[in-house]
Structure formats: structure tokens, C-alpha cells
Amino acid sequence: MKDRIPSENGEHRLSDVALADLTRMLADFANDREWENYHTPRNLLLALVSEVGELSEIFQWKGEVPRGLTDWNADEKEHLGEELADVLLYLVRLADVCNVNLGEAALRKLKKNALKYPVEKYKGSAHKYILHDTDDAEKNGNVSSDIVS
Numbered sequence: 001m002k003d004r005i006p007s008e009n010g011e012h013r014l015s016d017v018a019l020a021d022l023t024r025m026l027a028d029f030a031n032d033r034e035w036e037n038y039h040t041p042r043n044l045l046l047a048l049v050s051e052v053g054e055l056s057e058i059f060q061w062k063g064e065v066p067r068g069l070t071d072w073n074a075d076e077k078e079h080l081g082e083e084l085a086d087v088l089l090y091l092v093r094l095a096d097v098c099n100v101n102l103g104e105a106a107l108r109k110l111k112k113n114a115l116k117y118p119v120e121k122y123k124g125s126a127h128k129y130i131l132h133d134t135d136d137a138e139k140n141g142n143v144s145s146d147i148v149s
């Protein structure tokens with residue numbers, strides 16, 4: 001497989017393509033086909049959700065799968081890559097037509113997440129909620145929780 005793609009600044013290695021490149025390539029893709037009118041925020045959101053559905057189908061009924069998908073064959077992995085790519089591409093395009101800089105937004109969110117979930121408090125625990133009052137919760141058939149903010 002070719003491991004390089006042409007770009008305005010020369011070539012990109014496929015492995016380190018930037019969000020800005022994808023954004024521009026998707027805009028060109030839509031422009032070349034005169035699809036801008038179809039690429040509305042709502043249409044793109046629905047397309048994104050339907051691709052998430054296709055991605056989910058790959059995992060459906062399989063039970064838990066090992067990290068690294070060590071027992072999947074090449075075709076299955078390629079299919080997974082395609083569905084992941086569809087999700088990414090629609091997400092990037094959606095951000096673009098909504099005038100959101102996805103790279104910047106993601107970096108800001110990562111910083112916010114780090115403040116919200118400090119290592120010293122959350123190391124080894126993936127719980128979003130601090131559960132409390134377990135006895136009462138069990139009596140009521142549910143679990144009460146506080147969102148950690």
C-alpha cells in the first residue's frame with residue numbers, strides 16, 4: 001500500500017496526516033462534486049451517526065474482544081479501519097461546516113479533562129461517578145451518585 005499522499009506542502013506520510021489536511025481534502029472532495037449544499041450540519045450529523053452504527057455492527061454480538069484485536073483477520077481489520085475512517089471523516093467535515101476548529105477544541109477538552117480527573121485522585125479508577133450511600137441505593141434498586149465536576 002502507498003504510504004504517502006500528495007498535499008499542498010509536498011507529501012504526507014499516511015501515518016501522520018493532520019486534521020487540517022483532512023479538513024481541506026474533504027472540502028475539496030465536496031467542492032469537486034458540487035456537494036456543498038448537501039453537506040449541511042444536520043445531514044453530516046446524520047451521516048456520522050449512521051457510520052457509527054456501521055462501526056457498531058462490526059462489534060455486535062461478538063462479546064468482548066481483546067485489545068489489539070489479536071484474533072481478527074486482515075479483512076476484518078481493514079473493514080474496521082474503513083468504518084473508523086468514515087466516522088472520522090464525517091466528524092471532521094461536520095466540525096468544518098460548523099466553523100469549529102476540531103484540533104483546537106480537542107486540545108482544550110483534553111486540558112479540561114485533565115483538570116477534572118486529576119491523576120492523584122483517579123489513578124487506577126475509571127469511575128466517572130463517586131458512588132455513595134450504597135445501602136440505600138440497593139434498597140431502592142438503583143445507585144445514587146454525584147457527578148464529579
Ligand SMILES: Nc1ccn([C@H]2C[C@H](O)[C@@H](COP(=O)(O)OP(=O)(O)OP(=O)(O)O)O2)c(=O)n1
Nearest residue numbers: 026029030035038051054085086087089090093
Ligand atoms: N454525501 C457524501 C457521501 C459520501 N461521503 C464520503 C464520506 C464517507 O467517508 C464516505 C461514505 O460513503 P457511503 O455513503 O458510500 O458509505 P460507505 O462507504 O459506508 O458505504 P456503504 O454504506 O455502502 O457501506 O464517503 C461524503 O463525504 N459525502
